[in-house]
Amino acid sequence: MSAADSGGLLVRDEGRLRIIMLNRPDRMNALTADLHHRLQEAVVAAGNDPDVGAVALTGAGRAFCSGGDVRKSSEDAANASRAETIEERADTIIAHGRTAIALHRMGKPTIALVNGAAAGSGMALALACDLRVMASDAVMRTAYARIGLSGDLGLTYFLHRLAGPARAVELMMLNEKLDAARCEAIGLANLVLPAEGFAEAAEAFAATLAAGPTVAFRCMKQNLHTAAAGNLEHTIEREAYNTARCVRTKDVKEASLAFREKRDPVFTGT
Known part of the structure; x- marks a missing residue:
């Protein structure tokens, strides 16, 4: 597959490595409903492609993914013709969460190449992957407490398993900004690479998994x-x-x- 850009998503192959890049750098790769849908399609397609050995998820520009696009969500809510019920909203969020499930359950390695800030649902997507490679200047943050939300896309599930139950409570409620060294220390990052030349080095790491058994x-x-x-x-x-x-x-x-x-x-x- 050659590089293809569709609705804020850039997909390309490097040998047996499928690279899926969130491509809304002006919005720090914030997720809209449409981008959620396109990302899910791309992840499922990669999982089903026999020519793909591993999948790398990353972001364009200075962020990995800043989470949901709060501004777009607010505009959509303001323009809605009728009030949305709790059940309807929950169904939408559950649908978005299937992307995290696909990354986690896919029968091949998934690697988050965290080139910059990963917050909220962006952090959840990174933790859903099997491995996380972080740039030395990248950060993670649960972010939900700041906007009065409780979390989605399986973030609490992955935090609980990667960092432990006590740490998961701390990270969700205190909303600490975690630099790459701290992420590595508490089990959220597997490898930290220098910010200079990060993309090339991180893709080379992911390529070794794509070439594996x-x-x-x-x-x-x-x-x-x-x-x-x-x-x-x-x-x-x-x-x-x-x-x-x-x-x-x-x-x-x-x-x-x-x-x-x-x-x-x-x-x-x-």
Whole structure:
């Protein structure tokens, strides 16, 4: 796929790496309802594309994603022909949250390349990914307490699992601005890279995952999701079946041959 820009979203491929870039730099990549929809379509399409080995999510300009576009939401509410019920609003937010689910559950690695500020639902999208690479000058912030909201897109779920229950309460209620070093220290960032040349270095990191053993990665994610449910017996069973499945792949045979030939394996994802 060549680079394609559609409604504030730029999608391009670098080898087996699919890069999805939020492209509203003038609004710090704030999410409108339409952009939510386009992003979800792009994430699902990447997950279903057999030529894609990994997915990287990032933002254009100085921000990763500043969250929902509050100004646009206010304008839409003011122009609405009738009052929206709680149930109708909740249904819309649930629909937006399916993007986070798709990033989290996708059967291939997802990497957030956090080039700048990630706040509110933007932070949730970053945490929904399997890994987060942050620029040294990037920041994260839950942001909801400042605008009187409680959070969406699974942010509390991911904070609870990545930072722990006590820290999740602290981050949601105190709304602390977290620099990259702090994010790494409390488990929200996996890698911090220099701001200078961040995009190139971060994409190179993501590309190593895109070139990895796709079937094994999918099985690893299944194992980890089963383990998160907290049942040891189910986890051991899942690991066993997935190992048996992986043994049949060409990638395992290639890895064995590469070991004997003292070289790096070249995986094909099959």
